Amino acid sequence: MAAMNRQIQLASYAVGPPKASDFTRVEEPVPRPERGQMLCRTIYLSLDPYMRGRMNPGPSYAKGVGLGEVMVGGTVSQVVESNLEGFHAGEIVLTANGWQDYALSDGDGVRKLDPAAAPISTAVGVLGMPGFTAYVGLLDHGRPKAGETVVVSAASGAVGAVVGQIAKIEGCRVVGIAGAREKCDYVTGELGFDACVSHREDDLPAALRAACPDGIDVYFENVGGKVFEAVLPLLNTFARVPVCGRIANYNLTEPPPGPDQVPRLMGLTLVRRITFRGFIIYDHREREPDFLRDVAAWIRDGRVRYREDVVDGLDRAVAAFQGLLRGENFGKLLVRVSDDPTR
Amino acid sequence: MAAMNRQIQLASYAVGPPKASDFTRVEEPVPRPERGQMLCRTIYLSLDPYMRGRMNPGPSYAKGVGLGEVMVGGTVSQVVESNLEGFHAGEIVLTANGWQDYALSDGDGVRKLDPAAAPISTAVGVLGMPGFTAYVGLLDHGRPKAGETVVVSAASGAVGAVVGQIAKIEGCRVVGIAGAREKCDYVTGELGFDACVSHREDDLPAALRAACPDGIDVYFENVGGKVFEAVLPLLNTFARVPVCGRIANYNLTEPPPGPDQVPRLMGLTLVRRITFRGFIIYDHREREPDFLRDVAAWIRDGRVRYREDVVDGLDRAVAAFQGLLRGENFGKLLVRVSDDPTR
Numbered sequence: 001m002a003a004m005n006r007q008i009q010l011a012s013y014a015v016g017p018p019k020a021s022d023f024t025r026v027e028e029p030v031p032r033p034e035r036g037q038m039l040c041r042t043i044y045l046s047l048d049p050y051m052r053g054r055m056n057p058g059p060s061y062a063k064g065v066g067l068g069e070v071m072v073g074g075t076v077s078q079v080v081e082s083n084l085e086g087f088h089a090g091e092i093v094l095t096a097n098g099w100q101d102y103a104l105s106d107g108d109g110v111r112k113l114d115p116a117a118a119p120i121s122t123a124v125g126v127l128g129m130p131g132f133t134a135y136v137g138l139l140d141h142g143r144p145k146a147g148e149t150v151v152v153s154a155a156s157g158a159v160g161a162v163v164g165q166i167a168k169i170e171g172c173r174v175v176g177i178a179g180a181r182e183k184c185d186y187v188t189g190e191l192g193f194d195a196c197v198s199h200r201e202d203d204l205p206a207a208l209r210a211a212c213p214d215g216i217d218v219y220f221e222n223v224g225g226k227v228f229e230a231v232l233p234l235l236n237t238f239a240r241v242p243v244c245g246r247i248a249n250y251n252l253t254e255p256p257p258g259p260d261q262v263p264r265l266m267g268l269t270l271v272r273r274i275t276f277r278g279f280i281i282y283d284h285r286e287r288e289p290d291f292l293r294d295v296a297a298w299i300r301d302g303r304v305r306y307r308e309d310v311v312d313g314l315d316r317a318v319a320a321f322q323g324l325l326r327g328e329n330f331g332k333l334l335v336r337v338s339d340d341p342t343r
Numbered sequence: 344m345a346a347m348n349r350q351i352q353l354a355s356y357a358v359g360p361p362k363a364s365d366f367t368r369v370e371e372p373v374p375r376p377e378r379g380q381m382l383c384r385t386i387y388l389s390l391d392p393y394m395r396g397r398m399n400p401g402p403s404y405a406k407g408v409g410l411g412e413v414m415v416g417g418t419v420s421q422v423v424e425s426n427l428e429g430f431h432a433g434e435i436v437l438t439a440n441g442w443q444d445y446a447l448s449d450g451d452g453v454r455k456l457d458p459a460a461a462p463i464s465t466a467v468g469v470l471g472m473p474g475f476t477a478y479v480g481l482l483d484h485g486r487p488k489a490g491e492t493v494v495v496s497a498a499s500g501a502v503g504a505v506v507g508q509i510a511k512i513e514g515c516r517v518v519g520i521a522g523a524r525e526k527c528d529y530v531t532g533e534l535g536f537d538a539c540v541s542h543r544e545d546d547l548p549a550a551l552r553a554a555c556p557d558g559i560d561v562y563f564e565n566v567g568g569k570v571f572e573a574v575l576p577l578l579n580t581f582a583r584v585p586v587c588g589r590i591a592n593y594n595l596t597e598p599p600p601g602p603d604q605v606p607r608l609m610g611l612t613l614v615r616r617i618t619f620r621g622f623i624i625y626d627h628r629e630r631e632p633d634f635l636r637d638v639a640a641w642i643r644d645g646r647v648r649y650r651e652d653v654v655d656g657l658d659r660a661v662a663a664f665q666g667l668l669r670g671e672n673f674g675k676l677l678v679r680v681s682d683d684p685t686r
Contacts, residue, residue: 053614061580061614224609237404243613249606258601262608263567263592270586270621271396271404278613 003030006314008099010065014055017251017325022055023071023318030102037104038084040077040095042337045314046124047073047321047329048158052250061280071099074124076113078341087112092342094123099317101337115342118296125158125332126306127295133244133281134162135291138220139170140284141242141277146171148217149236151208153227155196156183156307158332159244162295163220164193165304172218175211177227179327186330190305199223205230215239224248232265235274243278251325307331346373349657351442353408357398360594360668365398366414366661373445380447381427383420383438385680388657389467390416390664390672391501395593404623414442417467419456421684430455435685437466442660444680458685461639468501468675469649470638476587476624477505478634481563482513483627484585484620489514491560492579494551496570498539499526499650501675502587505638506563507536508647515561518554520570522670529673533648542566548573558582567591575608578617586621594668650674 004027011024033039053060054072065072075097079089084107087093094111097103113120118127125131137159144150150167154160155176164187167174176187176196184196195211197204208230215236221228225248235241268274298304309331311320317335324333347370354367376382396403397415408415418440422432427450430436437454440446456463461470468474480502487493493510497503498519507530510517519530519539527539538554540547551573558579564571568591578584611617641647652674654663660678667676 061616221609224606228605228609243609246606246609246613249610252606255602255604255607258603259598260601261598261603261605262571263589263595264598265605265608266564266567266571266586266619266621267589267592268621269619270589270623273404273621273623273626275618275620276609276612277618278609278611278616280613280616283616 004028005030005100005102007070007101008314008317009068009070010055011067013057013067014052014251016253018052018055018318018322020318020322025315031104033081033083033104035083037106038082038087039080039102040075040093040097040105041080041102042075042077042097042100042314043092043340044076044121044124045073045099045317045335045337046075046128047317047324047333047335048130049245049247049250049324051321052247052325062282072096073098074129075337076120076123077103092120094128099314101314118299120340120342121308121310121334122299122306124334125308126162126299126304127292129281130158130332131162131295132284132288132291134159134220135166135295136281136284136287137242137244137279138163138166138218140287141279142167142218142220142240144170144172144218147173149173149175149212149214150218150220151175151177151212151216151231152220152222153177153199153231154222154245154247154327155187155193156191156330157222160220160222161187161191161306161331162304165191165298167218168192169298169303173214175208177208177223180330183330186307190307199227205233209234218242220244222247229261232268235268235272237272239272239274241274241276243276247325247327309333310336312336347371348373348443348445350413350444351657351660352411352413353398354410356400356410357395357594359596361395361398361661361665363661363665368658374447376424376426376447378426380449381425381430382423383418383436383440383446383448384423385418385420385440385444385446385657386435386683387419387464387467388416388442388660388678388680389418389471390660390667390676390678391473392588392590392593392667394664395590395668405625415439416441417472418446418680419463419466420446435463437471442657444657461642463683463685464651464653464677465642465649467677468651469505469642469647470635472624473501473675474505474638475627475631475634477502477563478509478638479624479627479630480585480587480622481506481509481561483630484622485561485563485583487513487515487561490516492516492518492555492557493561493563494518494520494555494559494574495563495565496520496542496574497565497588497590497670498530498536499534499673500565503563503565504530504534504649504674505647508534508641510561511535512641512646516557518551518559520551520566523673526673529650533650542570548576552577561585563587565590572604575611578611578615580615582615582617584617584619586619590668590670652676654678656680
């Protein structure tokens, strides 16, 4: 019997929080690579908040996943069989093969990984898209100066943890915002942030104000919602707000009730000369060599630490993704789809 | 009998649209300059939307006017009597003497004007703060590129008219938004904008969309409100929005009814990588020589035109200012407080 390839496909566009029934599991025979192709086996699948946007019918900044298509996602894979020049069976590669066991590749967008340089899982985490997002968003858009106060939401997450640690390296006072107490403890204890405020505080605005006695110069926006509202009045003159994500809003099915706070937001933008800038990492490919050089060095120095939340088995991907959107992961969320041969 | 100095003082903080009773007219004897002072007679008083913010009890980006204090404002004055080295009776100076006939000055922040170089009234208009605001806001914050579409609201106003004309010089497609039909005609006919849409259109979003077939790359924000709402969906990827003013909101006494559009605004900011940046001209003094050189040259070339709306007499300042906030002026609004000796 031929080996089978499990795929998780989009069955229905999501409305509000994705339901298990929005996904469907399909099995097909593992495909055979033709000339100019290689077959890759997925080791790690990265789960990231942006995937929620791909479950909407309209386009976001990228094309959505179509009904009956495999869910997209960054992956770390091993080459099983190669008819493609330059790639050989056994090599570990960074791919974007999505939520499935196996996939064919023509090598486009594929990068070889050196298991001796760093754990291969980091290629979709601290040394991958989330870390790169943190690096560019903070340094190029946030432009922190030593002595300034940097606040980052989703502070124990794949992006936020790197943002805060780089801000510390830049000499800033760094305040995280996270949910669970243990996440806050990790952020201050392990990652070295100066403070961390739980968004579950009864009076979040007051708690954040107390943690930011000199106001906020850079707010790295990952979440939106009530966290954004608590940050807003604390923004200093000339504050910068890189807008990276809005996870609290991704499942909104309609705008929240009034009043309309846009006039207040824009009035504050004017009076305090604030810059809000949306950015997406795919626009910044030219900074990737700088990122890889700097963050790899910082990891070796121990100045950047990371934590992975690894879920075993593709069949648990849907539940893990649902948990991600509820903030239940603790660190960079990965699915181990098959054994990591480098560990 | 001593000559008298009329002053218009703030009598009450404004709530909503300023009322005539929020101001009070006071007369006092014209003061005498001591050693190190000069006495200036106001020729032109500039009326500008920012003054509404100074009528609030709290600080805006600058200290508000206190009750019983003279209303602030940029002025073009003539030196009447000088005990101040370097200034002589008869000279014309740019001052900030506010809503009154006479004022003493120690020369701080005063700049001499050359009546042979340009009409002296332009020192508070196209060659003054409004023109400078347009120059910096468009070029430094909007960063228009040839071929892009630039939209500016309050397009026939002191700032908007200069924004649009500089954008034309930069090779952009320029679309104005104004109120009255005659203003729109002026913007396209006299100022050379490619199109102008009236915000009184029944379907403003559709009219603006029709005028911007390639979307909007730079929106120079002067007004807020429904104009901002019409602009928002048309903003292109990487659009820049210099936030200069929000005149439609200045008289708001409470946030408008819901739903809350902040999540939609910030979601769009992210997906389209938009930059919103508030700015205030006083932060950009270093650009003033560039501004004066460039815009003076463009006026001489005929590439920048301007229109002044001159009201005669200090006693008409309050009504003129109320009209400004309703969009009733047509061009840069000035009060001729006393005869212009250079005309």
